[in-house]
Amino acid sequence: MSYADFVSKSLASNAGFKAAVEKIKSLKSGDKVLLFPHDDPDGLTAGAILETLIKSRGASVRTVILPTYELSAKELEENLKGENLVVIADKGTIGYYDDYTSKADILVIDHHPPQSGEINHATVFNPSVKQYTQTSTSHIAHMIATALGVADSKTDYLALVGMKADWAIEPATDFVCEYCKTFYAEALAKYPALVAKVKAAPTMFEVKQRDVTTLLNQIGEFYFVLSGGGFQYYYEPRQNEFAYDVLKASAFAPWKDFDGFRASLSEKLITAAIFEHFRQDWSNLSSLFDYSVELGAKGNQKIYFFIGNDVRWMPMAGSVKLYDFKQRAGGAEIAFIMTNLEPGGGVHFSFRSTGGELHLGKLASETAEALIAKYGNRGVISGGGHPVAAECKTRAAGVPLIDALKIFFDKLDVVIKG
Ligand SMILES: [Mn+2]
Structure with missing residues (x-):
């Protein structure tokens, strides 16, 4: 199948895709669009593609890049200046985005598994709504560009960079x-x-x-x-x-x-x-990671732990270090739990494994839920991910490091023994 065939087949089978294309197509000169892309490479490349599409219809676009993943109601209110359409790209497919339709027309372009309920009023193009589909938002944006006939070498290139950065291709x-x-x-x-x-x-x-x-x-x-x-x-x-x-x-x-x-x-x-x-x-x-300790095991999986202060690039470097640990452990599966005390006082747990019994996404989301139960601040505190890669962050929720560690180790203890 050619890519053009894939796009037309998807257009026929995915109502969200069709609606997203129609929404962009209906834009005309004088229309104003507010665009919120996620601030990682996939979000930024998707944002650059979407800007091109919107401008190709003669509409104007203002792009606001925030240092957060979920778009909060407050962030929307602070930035909305009478735009007719708000595009939220690579910032999750989140139930409460539906509430924003009272403020403006909302278009969600995304690839993450939906969270916190269904979206019924906003327009959503996300192949993962039906079932988990690995891809990137840059690719989704490129599909819209292709359907509108405006894809070119720059949009191809942008899509590839986002796909690579989000591990959709290697x-x-x-x-x-x-x-x-x-x-x-x-x-x-x-x-x-x-x-x-x-x-x-x-x-x-x-x-x-x-x-x-x-x-x-x-x-x-x-x-x-x-x-x-x-x-x-x-x-x-x-x-x-x-x-x-x-x-x-x-x-x-x-x-x-x-x-x-x-x-x-x-x-x-x-x-x-x-x-x-x-x-x-x-x-x-x-x-630095050589100073990590082996905490215990879950079945045949060895669990390593690291804690540090202002350790930049920790999750990415941890992904590489995993295979070093695995080699040293004679090929045993490894789970690596990294903790960083961030400059603003936030605690960041990052989880990576080579495979094995521990479901790291569950561990991260259960840790986040336990932290939210005590400190509130849902959205500020967040956690979740995949079986082999997950994150949990307290950000500005004011959770003392010692409390974050106690809550996390309680969860880990239950999970290991459970
Ligand atoms: Mn992404």
Whole structure:
């Protein structure tokens, strides 16, 4: 099947897709749109594609990039200035977004599994509403661009960067999620230099092997670092907005290598400084994780624990370190629980495993629920994820570290023994 066929088949079978396309199509000159993309690379690339689409209809668009995942009612109210349409991209498919339809027309473009109830009034294009579908919001935005006939090499490139950063594709190991297959097969033929395997320093995406990478992985890591990765790991203030501007200003070219890509950027000096700072922090992390302790086991799975203060890039570096632990443990499955006390006092638990009995997403969401039961602040405190990768954060909810640890270890104890 060609990608064009995949898009027309999806248009016929997914009412949300069709409605999203109609909504964008109905925009005309004079219409005003407010766009909220998530501040990670997938959200930013999806945002850049959606901006292009909206402008192609003659409407104007204002993009607001917030350092949060869920869009709160307060954030919407503070930013809404009479726009007719609000587009929420890669910021979850969340039941209470329906309440926002009393303020404006709401269009949700997303790929995360829905949470906190159903959306019945807002328009939603998210293939995961029916059943969990691995993809990225950049790919969803690209499907809309294709349906509207405005996809080009820049939108292709943006979609690929978002797909890579959200793990929907792993060109260095030839993994492609089912939903992205037709798009990727054509991109592979069109942009061979982006996805060719090269011998270079492994990026944060080289988790399962460390021998080869690709230019797309390098660019994905670059924007991950520049944006703060949705974790606000900043070296400069408001780096997420800066990353979005650099991304939009960067014209796509068939770069030969990473140096060629970096030489094409609009902000060479600042982006280079940020990236070098990251490189230093990253190289320190692997040895820092050597101070982790083995806490216990769940079946055949060994559980490692780390705690630190202001440890940037902890979840990504932890994903890489896992395989180091696994090797040292003679190939046993590993769960790695990392804890970071963030600069503002928030506690961040990050969970990664190579597989095994512990369901990390459940552990993260149960920890979050226990924290919310005591401290309220639902949405500020949040937690959840997949069986092998999950996060739990207290952010500005004022949870003392010692309490967060007590609540977490109670849960872990129950889960291990349970
Ligand atoms: Mn995403």
